[in-house]
Amino acid sequence: MSTENSDKKHIFDNPANVRNVLYGLFGALVFLLALEPFIHKHPYFAWEEWFGFYAIYGFVACVLLVLAAKYILRPFVKREEDYYD
Amino acid sequence: MIDFIPPAFIYILGALLVPLLRGRVKFAYMLSLPIVSFFFLISVQVGTAWEVNFLGFDLMPFKVDRLSLVFGYIFHLISLVGIIYTLSIKSDLEYVAGLVYAGSALGVVFAGDLFTFFVFWEMLTVSALWLIWAKRTKASQAAGFRYLMVHVFGGLVLLAGIIMYISEQKSISLGFIGLHSPATYLIFIGMGINAAWPLLHTWLTDAYPESTVGGAVFLSAFTTKTAVYALARTFPGTEPLIWIGAVMTAFPIFFAVIENDMRRVLSYSLINQVGFMMVGIGIGTELSINGAAAHAFAHILYKSLLFMSMGAVIFRTGKINATDLGGLYKSMPWTALFCSIGAASISAFPLTSGFVSKSMVLDAAAHGHMSIIWLTLLFASAGVFHHSGIKIPFFAFFGHDAGHRVKEAPPSMLIAMGIAAFFCIFLGVYPKFLYSILPYPVDFVPYTAPHVLAQLQLLMFSALAFTLLLLSGIYPSEIRAINLDVDLVYRKGGRLFYRVMDKGLNAFNRTVEQVFVGKFLVAFAKFVRELPAKLLAKICWPFWQSAFDAADKKTITENLLKRAQSGFYPISIMGFFAIIYFGLLYLL
Numbered sequence: 001m002s003t004e005n006s007d008k009k010h011i012f013d014n015p016a017n018v019r020n021v022l023y024g025l026f027g028a029l030v031f032l033l034a035l036e037p038f039i040h041k042h043p044y045f046a047w048e049e050w051f052g053f054y055a056i057y058g059f060v061a062c063v064l065l066v067l068a069a070k071y072i073l074r075p076f077v078k079r080e081e082d083y084y085d
Numbered sequence: 086m087i088d089f090i091p092p093a094f095i096y097i098l099g100a101l102l103v104p105l106l107r108g109r110v111k112f113a114y115m116l117s118l119p120i121v122s123f124f125f126l127i128s129v130q131v132g133t134a135w136e137v138n139f140l141g142f143d144l145m146p147f148k149v150d151r152l153s154l155v156f157g158y159i160f161h162l163i164s165l166v167g168i169i170y171t172l173s174i175k176s177d178l179e180y181v182a183g184l185v186y187a188g189s190a191l192g193v194v195f196a197g198d199l200f201t202f203f204v205f206w207e208m209l210t211v212s213a214l215w216l217i218w219a220k221r222t223k224a225s226q227a228a229g230f231r232y233l234m235v236h237v238f239g240g241l242v243l244l245a246g247i248i249m250y251i252s253e254q255k256s257i258s259l260g261f262i263g264l265h266s267p268a269t270y271l272i273f274i275g276m277g278i279n280a281a282w283p284l285l286h287t288w289l290t291d292a293y294p295e296s297t298v299g300g301a302v303f304l305s306a307f308t309t310k311t312a313v314y315a316l317a318r319t320f321p322g323t324e325p326l327i328w329i330g331a332v333m334t335a336f337p338i339f340f341a342v343i344e345n346d347m348r349r350v351l352s353y354s355l356i357n358q359v360g361f362m363m364v365g366i367g368i369g370t371e372l373s374i375n376g377a378a379a380h381a382f383a384h385i386l387y388k389s390l391l392f393m394s395m396g397a398v399i400f401r402t403g404k405i406n407a408t409d410l411g412g413l414y415k416s417m418p419w420t421a422l423f424c425s426i427g428a429a430s431i432s433a434f435p436l437t438s439g440f441v442s443k444s445m446v447l448d449a450a451a452h453g454h455m456s457i458i459w460l461t462l463l464f465a466s467a468g469v470f471h472h473s474g475i476k477i478p479f480f481a482f483f484g485h486d487a488g489h490r491v492k493e494a495p496p497s498m499l500i501a502m503g504i505a506a507f508f509c510i511f512l513g514v515y516p517k518f519l520y521s522i523l524p525y526p527v528d529f530v531p532y533t534a535p536h537v538l539a540q541l542q543l544l545m546f547s548a549l550a551f552t553l554l555l556l557s558g559i560y561p562s563e564i565r566a567i568n569l570d571v572d573l574v575y576r577k578g579g580r581l582f583y584r585v586m587d588k589g590l591n592a593f594n595r596t597v598e599q600v601f602v603g604k605f606l607v608a609f610a611k612f613v614r615e616l617p618a619k620l621l622a623k624i625c626w627p628f629w630q631s632a633f634d635a636a637d638k639k640t641i642t643e644n645l646l647k648r649a650q651s652g653f654y655p656i657s658i659m660g661f662f663a664i665i666y667f668g669l670l671y672l673l
Contacts, residue, residue, distance in 0.1 A: 008415075010414070010415045012414070012483060022552065025545070025548060025549065025552065026549075028545055029545055029546065029549055032538065032541055032542050032545055033542070035538060036538060036542075039534045039535050039538050040534070040535065041535040042533075042535065043535075044451035044452070044454070044459075045451065045456060045459070048539075052542070053539075054538075054539040054540075054542040054543040054546075055542040055543070055545075055546040056546070057463060057464075057467070057543065058467045058542065058543035058544065058545075058546040058547040058550070059546040059547065059549060059550045061463075061464045061467040061468065061547070061550075062467055062468070062471050062546075062547045062550035062551060062554075063550050063554065065338060065339065065342060065464075065467075065468050065471060066342055066471070066550070066554050066559070066560060066561065067559075068339060069339045069340075069342035069343050069561065070342070070343065070559070070560075070561040073339050073340070073343060073568075074343045074561065074568070076569075077340075077343075077568040077569040077570070078343070078564070078566045078567075078568060078569075079566060079567055079568070079569055080566065080567075081565055081566060081567055083567055083569075084567075084576055084577075
């Protein structure tokens with residue numbers, strides 16, 4: 001590992017910048033929900049008309065995905081790296 | 086006068102010259118192959134077909150329609166990108182294998198008959214193999230052999246189906262087949278193996294991560310997408326494909342979340358993306374077939390872009406596991422940027438290629454009122470963002486700094502990634518270009534306010550879930566471990582079979598030897614040897630009883646046994662037997 005630029009400060013070395021990214025994300029979320037009442041929908045399914053359907057679906061889907069992968073799938077399938085050797 | 090040369094010929098014959106050339110000439114020559122071939126292709130009319138009579142069959146080695154053209158265009162583009170990418174990896178084996186591989190894929194999409202189709206289909210497997218073996222590690226050798234076994238099996242299933250189908254139909258032309266007889270089921274499954282259907286998918290997640298840096302870029306583009314083309318050509322509107330596709334979109338994302346090897350994460354998400362295409366083909370409407378073709382086009386670009394960025398990471402750091410990576414944006418900022426563009430595209434962010442193609446498939450499912458399918462695809466869309474959209478760039482380029490201070494990827498790799506990244510955004514911003522080359526006329530409008538809002542909500546709240554899970558420490562930490570998949574069946578199964586055969590058959594063999602050779606034969610030999618003497622002794626006993634005393638009886642019995650063993654009997658006894666024998670004959 002060379003040290004050509006190891007002392008240089010990079011953008012995410014500063015915790016304030018990481019915090020700004022998070023604030024940006026939260027701001028975008030609020031904005032996207034606030035925008036919804038002003039958009040005229042033309043849904044195929046009834047549930048698409050519920051407020052925040054996509055937001056809730058995306059959030060819940062990802063949480064369930066991670067929990068299922070971590071607590072159900074991984075205990076079944078995890079093996080040492082040299083399992084097949 | 087030949088005014089047209091089919092792409093497969095240019096690629097495959099052209100590849101053979103590559104090892105003879107050196108330096109810049111070689112580079113220029115390799116780059117010229119896809120470009121020349123592309124100009125030939127755009128000069129040709131839709132509907133052109135070459136017919137050749139061969140052994141009484143009407144072969145059609147080259148046939149162009151709008152479906153094959155979509156795949157033809159993207160295969161040209163991505164092979165050009167792949168060649169540029171591999172210029173910094175000086176390996177003739179990979180160049181030749183890559184070109185033959187791309188040429189075979191082009192051969193398949195422009196094949197007009199089942200025979201030509203099958204020949205190129207098999208060449209695809211054989212040439213892909215060298216892109217895996219070229220890594221020259223033990224793991225890649227073993228993975229290559231497994232790859233070969235699975236595809237040889239798939240090829241035989243397909244061949245059996247094709248032969249039965251030809252004898253049913255009395256024609257070898259390639260067109261709509263549809264599921265209706267055992268032959269068509271065999272063809273269906275043979276193609277399904279190359280499309281990495283669930284349970285038949287492990288050749289992909291097994292072999293692609295073991296291939297070379299450049300090999301993975303080629304591999305990710307051709308084999309599965311050729312199968313997508315083949316299914317779109319022969320089985321559009323086949324309902325089982327909808328369900329197969331839906332399962333394909335959903336199950337790999339669970340594996341991708343806990344996988345440590347980044348290229349294996351990409352392999353799982355490749356299966357997930359091909360699932361969307363399967364659903365599109367299965368629905369079979371003009372919109373959905375367009376969607377499948379458009380998604381294949383977009384997918385090839387962003388998936389190879391992601392494989393290129395991970396390849397550059399391997400090329401520079403020698404590492405690919407998430408546990409060994411992190412913080413690379415500091416030393417490889419351009420690679421990080423291109424990877425992020427690929428990640429945004431695969432997640433289908435508005436203004437990227439994934440958004441304008443994937444939404445066609447989802448819309449087609451909604452048009453057909455397939456609520457379960459639609460909800461599964463939506464789940465998969467959120468999931469793919471989670472593992473390919475966030476996990477890949479985050480764990481490689483951001484996150485915990487693993488301390489790698491390396492050089493940025495070489496220029497040729499950056500140029501290749503730049504071209505792919507450009508197209509990812511270009512297609513997203515200007516979808517008309519993509520829509521104009523699709524098989525059917527398109528009246529689909531991707532950018533409507535509710536659609537953009539819905540997609541952004543879905544993705545951003547998935548990002549929120551990732552962020553919260555990561556900050557709370559619930560997100561599964563990357564672990565140095567591998568995860569079992571269905572390939573367990575043949576990887577351990579092979580050994581299990583061996584052991585069962587060893588323990589079972591060899592034990593059986595040993596037991597038989599002990600019982601039969603060791604005990605039975607000895608006993609039998611003894612029995613046979615002593616039987617006549619024993620019999621004689623029994624017969625003579627009543628006479629001896631009266632004639633001899635005890636000591637004489639013993640000597641006479643021993644003498645009898647000795648004689649019986651050596652075969653010498655007193656003549657009178659033999660005479661006695663003879664008389665009994667003839668007497669019996671007379672009586673019976």
